[in-house]
Amino acid sequence: MDLAVADVPDGAIVMFGGFGGAGFPNNLIQGLARRGARNLRVISNNCGTGDGELGILFKNRQIRHVVAAFPGPGATYFQQQFDAGEVELELVPQGILCERMRAFGAGIPAFYSPVGVGTDVAKGKEERVIRGKRYILEQALGADYAFIKAYRADRMGNLVYRKAARNFNPIMATAAKITIVEVDEVVETGTLDPETIVTPSIYVDRIVVAKGIHNA
Amino acid sequence: MDLAVADVPDGAIVMFGGFGGAGFPNNLIQGLARRGARNLRVISNNCGTGDGELGILFKNRQIRHVVAAFPGPGATYFQQQFDAGEVELELVPQGILCERMRAFGAGIPAFYSPVGVGTDVAKGKEERVIRGKRYILEQALGADYAFIKAYRADRMGNLVYRKAARNFNPIMATAAKITIVEVDEVVETGTLDPETIVTPSIYVDRIVVAKGIHNA
């Protein structure tokens, strides 16, 4: 576990999968807490639940900047540091957060979006009328590392997920230089049905088997 | 079969799934040939193989305009009509053809693309430098109808595909006002595994069961 995250340097950009308590790579997060890398720039739908999920990294003051859609009322450490001006936040609509990651993985540098037109989200962004409708320009969003959670991997790195724990994980796998996945179990290559693989092995760099941790 | 395509009017924009002989909705195509709608604008990776696949629609002179990545040397009727100036062609790189459809389905009106920069594909398109690299602006591509081929549907319209016959079909399902799917079999709703559904029912409007036709 600690080996898998041992090369994450200070200042790294790291994405974390998970939504609504499901699909968080909690063992990898705790490994990163032990590793102690600082000044991290993180990308995640939310900012932790107490000490759980990303909470421990905020508690340890390892995070300097966060891109999130919904930091969450339970993100105690983040909220304290945000109110104190100790952590920077870029607040992004959830679908656009996903879409910007997908664009990065797909080699698309920027795209026009209808979301946020006329709102605070549009501030500082180019606006353009296309076929009579207003849009804003959104930029691709990539990372140095993606920490994701899957259900099962084969030895080659093909992944399947479990129920709504899929959420951000497959898209983050495509948007980072190094994707590290935490899984419940590893199976022999060739035993996952090629029709049902959600994340092909090409997107996975490291696999760690660990018992899932659920933060209610 | 003929009922499923009975409302396709003259001048309709129709997408057709299929690539390399696999995943073509050949029964629907032949239904459209019998229906006889004319002046069609079609979107398809290729332009038929003799009378097969889209060939019959070109033979019947039902198509006025085509957006394709690789019309193909076997597209006899298309090539004749193209050389005679009787059909218009917009030639699009294959990945960009997919990506423009996905953008349409995803509510993205336009995106910047690295593909085709400095080539004939860039002609007439806005070029822009983003983070030091050259890109061109590509527009979303939608249709009135998508004719697609899947392996199995449940009664609600959830779809799974078979092997490489998946190709363009799932993405076209998201990019048309009306999606009509030809399948090998229909199963009871609830019998497809929710983890393995590739096209959720929300994208499917009509289902037709028919024995697949393969054009070598």
Added chain:
Amino acid sequence: MPKARLTREQIAERAALELPDGAYVNLGWGIPNLIAAYVPKDVVVYFHSENGILGMGPRAKAGEEDYDLVDAMKVPVTLVPGAAYFSQVDAHVMTRGGHLDICILGGLQVSERGDLANWRVPGAKGAGGIGGAMDISVGAEKLIVTMEHNSKDGQRKIVTACSYPLTAIECVNTIITDLAVIDVTTDGLVLREVAPGFTPEEVQEQTEPKLRCSENVPEMALRTK
């Protein structure tokens, strides 16, 4: 006896009547989250959750929770037959791409032209959070906002122009409150129904922009009065 405004449950009950059979529906936080319980027995609708579910069923029974199967509010739920899982990015292809038939969100303010503010009270502590509301508002084929007609301190929430941070502009089709059902049209706000016992004049009084209405505005149909 003073006239009673609708309860939150009654707002939800009325909103449920807006769901046609076979519709694909997303429900937001707050009152919308109460609506599923009021869908009429003869109507089947498919609930979408932006974390990657189409076809959510009721909340999981105590003891049967699966914390990998939760809705966008972290509540353990169940599936109906024909449900599918997908990623969050594909979930938002559905919202932003206009594939859902009806979305119902809570609201802090709605303007005359259908602008919605629902994610942040100005001056509130903390970072706030947008979540999926902006994507949903922009993409919804039909967007219904359910909310109390007035804020807790009596302010009007249906306003000429929103003063709260916006979620999306010109996105709301219908507002359902504890006093009325109001449609947003190109000709302005149209009062479609009033809460039982209330008059159009009383609704107008609590509404900043001018409401248009026919001579006889019917009362909302509710089973529970």
Added chain:
Amino acid sequence: MPKARLTREQIAERAALELPDGAYVNLGWGIPNLIAAYVPKDVVVYFHSENGILGMGPRAKAGEEDYDLVDAMKVPVTLVPGAAYFSQVDAHVMTRGGHLDICILGGLQVSERGDLANWRVPGAKGAGGIGGAMDISVGAEKLIVTMEHNSKDGQRKIVTACSYPLTAIECVNTIITDLAVIDVTTDGLVLREVAPGFTPEEVQEQTEPKLRCSENVPEMALRTK
């Protein structure tokens, strides 16, 4: 005895040596399509097909063809363990997004700065076809072009500037021909290897731009000579 240029099979054999163990690889039409047969036994590579396969195995045996499992040239193929299916749009997330390690395409012309022309001969009849070549060329982490050094009528194909319609600009890393292995660098073309029996001068003669090279240019290593 006149010196023999490499055969197409020998070009493929040399190109196969460029594939490192574990690489994800896309092979295009023409000579690239011959390469899979020459991958050394101790090297495992995973072949990508733009119609939605990662982990293609050899061509299907006669009588065992499945016409739902074909490569981008319509040839019935097989899978290796660990293969996956996906849609064409996801296949091109892999090409354009830079996820493939090596792509090998055929070529009509390659320029000094690595521009590639490989989809259309000017003046040819018919509509032509781009296929996936532009997406692959732009996105490839490393792009190798395999082709004959000269056209059938003896024209040079490695040129100062392409006169044929371009596939992509500044995309080629290495050119492998029946005469040489040439790297495209920021300092121009560098002759890395020559075909057995040929001299750098002889290669230069058939190459329009100036080739740089070290004093001793080795011969290509081939099992079949």
